[in-house]
Each structure stands twice: as C-alpha cells, then as structure tokens.
Amino acid sequence: MNSFKVIASIVSRLAIVFFIVAGSYSRADTVVIGTQNFHYYPHYDFTSDNDKGLAWAIFEAFRATTNHEFVYISMPVLRLQKELAKGSVDFIYPDNPKWYNPIISNTLKTFSRPVTKALGGTILRPEKVGAGINEIRRLAMPLGFTPVNWQERVDNQLTHLIQVNDTLNALELIAKNKADAANLEYHVTQHIASQQPTLGKFTLDPKLPHDGVAFMLATINHTELLAEFNTFLVSHQALIKRLHQQYQIKSPEIILNNLSDQYY
Template identity: 30%
Template sequence: MKYSHACSLLALACSTSVCAESYVIGVERLDFAPHYSIDKQGQYQGFAREVFDLFAATTGVELSYKIMPVDQLLPALLDGAVDFKYPDSDTWSKEQKVGATLSYSRGIVDYVDGVLVAPQRQGQPIDQLKRLALVNGWTPWGYQERIDAKQIQLSYSDDLRQMIRLALKKDTDGAYFNVVVATHYLDNIRARPGALVFDANLPHSRGSFHLSTLKHAQFLQRFDRFLIEQQSQIAALKDKYQVEANLDSQYMGMEQWKVDSLKRRQQKDASGG
C-alpha cells in the first residue's frame, strides 16, 4: 500500500510538470578546447556545453554530463550507462558498432583534421613527410597506404601537449590533429602562435561532430529542430569560440591576429589605398 501511494504521488507530481525529462550525455574527459574541456572544478565547459545548455533552456529538458575516458564512452553508450554520446559520427568506430542501431543528430559543428608543420616545411610534397606525430587513438585519414608501405613512421603521444612538443622539437616532420584545436593550443596555451601551421596541400579530412544515441531517436528529432530554429544563436556561439574559424578559407589554421592583418591589407589594396 505504501509503495502504491508513493507511485501515485510521483505520477501526480510529474503530471503537474514537477518532473522534467532527464538525460545523461556521455562526454570525453579530454582537453579539446575550444570545442570542450574540463575545468579545474571538474565541470564540462566550452562550445559544446553552451549548445547543450541552450537546448535545455529552450525545451525544459534536464541534461547532465558524464565525463569519461574516451575509450570508455562508446561502450557506455552501447551498455545504456549514458543516453547520448558526444562527439560521434557514423564513420567512427564502425567495428565496435556492428549490430547496434545508432541514431545521429544533424551535424552540430564542422571540423578539419590534418597535418601541422613548421612554417618552413609548409607546401613540401608528401614524400618529404617521413615522421608523423599522433595522439593515441587517432587515425590519420589519407596516410594509411604510406604508413603500411613504411614510408611514414608514426610517433604516438598520450595527449596534445606531448604531440605538439614532438613536432616543435622536430622529432617528427608534422603532427596530425584537429586543426582548430591544435591552433588554439599553440596560440593560447603554449603561447607559440605560428610555430606550427596547417598544410592544406597534404591529405586532410573534413567532417562534423554529431550527438548519437541507441534508444532516443525521437529526442534527436527535437534536437535537430532546435539546431535549425536556433541557427543564429548557435552561429554566435561558433563565432565566440572560433570552433569553425576559417575552415573554408585560405586562412585555415592561421592565428587570428594574422588573419585580421591580411584581411585589412587586402581591403586596403582593393580600395587602392
């Protein structure tokens, strides 16, 4: 009787909107600024957090974030320990996803992964790339044939800091990573702007970060509508965090002050000044 009475009270409370929908997003314990990172208090922060918080604020859904090691995140999604995984893509970890029917949101933010090199190496042919630095778990798309042929030797690091250090010390010829994240690290954390630059002449890949789920496909339909309806606010967040900075221009991977300087010079030349 007591159990039945408790259930009735809970149902009544939820029917009067006291109980909100509540979901858990599994996120990476990774310093991947400006996209996302974990602050000193252990809180998830960055562009992704603001997008999800905006969705929660506009829909009344309650979202919480479960911060996990990268290699534990997909198993947690498949086991039901979390409701969603971010970031994700239908092209990632295909072997681990065999037999699982996952649903994916629209692309939330675009990215480019590629090789950053010392400025004096920029524009050199791929034959000159003999040693490539990587973070553990990353796949250097476009380079596998040369790796298999022993034409490129890989040097793995535990994190971005170690990988960048290898490239700066010239222990490798370049570093393969997310271009925006690596540039942000060099500009704002390592304080070595321009020490490594993206080489668009070398193979690189483009994609988008998505939110994925095993059980909540209808939720993703609502989230997709939110992405469309709140385009202007999300664009403002992208501009605030510079997560898509110059992805479709010749300035990709260049520190922002230099981009601004070059644009001012071009405007001056165009006006005949």
C-alpha cells in the same frame, strides 16, 4: 572570460523565455550525455569545471528550451560506446556514422544533424608549408585516432607514426624537432599554441592530407529528444552561428581557402 559570460547570458535568456511560455515547471528528467574525456577545446573539454567549449554551449542552450537536466560524464572513447550499448548513458558526443568502432554497429544508432565541423589535417611549422608529403617522415598522432589518410605511407614505411597522449604532446615533438608534422585538429592546435607560446607557431598545410568531419550527437533509445535537438539546430541557426564566432570556430572550407591564399 568575456565570451563565457556572454554564453551564460544567452543560455539564461533562453531559459527565462521557456519558463514564461511553459507557465509551470515540472521536475526535470535527467539526460546523461557521455563525452570524450580529453581536452579538445574550443570544440569541447567536458573535464573542465567552467567553460566546456562550443558543444557544451550548444547543448546548454538547447537544454534551456526543455524541462530536462543534462549531466555530462567524461570517459575514454571506446567506453563511450560500451556505456551507450548498456544504456548507462543516453547520448554520446562526438560521434559520426562514418567512424568505425568495434562495440556498436552504427546502424543501431541514430545521429543528430552536425553540431559543428572539425578540420583534421597535417600540422607543421609555417616555414615547412609547401615542402611536400615526402618531407613528412615522422608523424605524431594522439592515441585513439586512426591515420586513415597516412596509412599507405605508414604501411610502406615512408612515414613513421609516433603515437602520443594528446595534442600538446604532438606539438612538443614538433617543437623539439622529434616529429616533422602531426595529424591534429586545426582549432585545437591553434588554441593550445596560443596558451603555450614557447612552443612557437603552427599551421595546417592545405595541400597535405586533411579531412573535414562532422561532430554529431548519437543515441540508441532517445530518438524523440534527438529529433527535438535537430529542430533546435535548424530553428536557432543565428544562435549557433554566434556561438561558433564566440569560440572562433570556422568551417573547414573557409580555413582551407584562407590557408591556400596565404601559402600558395
């Protein structure tokens, strides 16, 4: 993958610059980052042996400016919070102070600046855009996600929630007409659809429930390193922008405006 080579080149150049400036390299401290263990590419896929997505590229670019070694451990969502509480991992990703979890109070955690923003929303066939929310009677959603924007309709039995293992399973249900729509992340959907062309085309209806959400790095004890990461995000905005372009990740605002212009 050409973009992967470009990213590797960027990281390598940053590392060279750091070592020249630092003069000498001491033995690296190991930083353990706990990550969700499912395919969420292009945002992240830390189960991959190669390109692990945008977040990984940003973390590795930051690592190249430090004397730390980063180790990524993938695990289920709730276990992430447990391991952070125990101190088995130093950071977890992604996290957000608005997300509820029954393990750790968010007041005990320190969160980074947004690493990126995701767009979760109502994914359906392009020809179904504009039909309205009453046409969504069967909604697929991956396990571990909460149907916040759909909860009232689910409670009132206006929409039946179908829980699936992952994004691919949700898209397969739409393709087989076993679901009217799915609550999924836009970029992840488009990536999977491009890899599975037999499923057909999918889009997001900008007038149906959707949310832009920030993905952040979180820690309990390593606030100094987190502050360094925040400084990196601010001081390397050109690099961050370039990596977003490499992974074809756009802001929720741009996507919603483009879709509104296209369909409405």
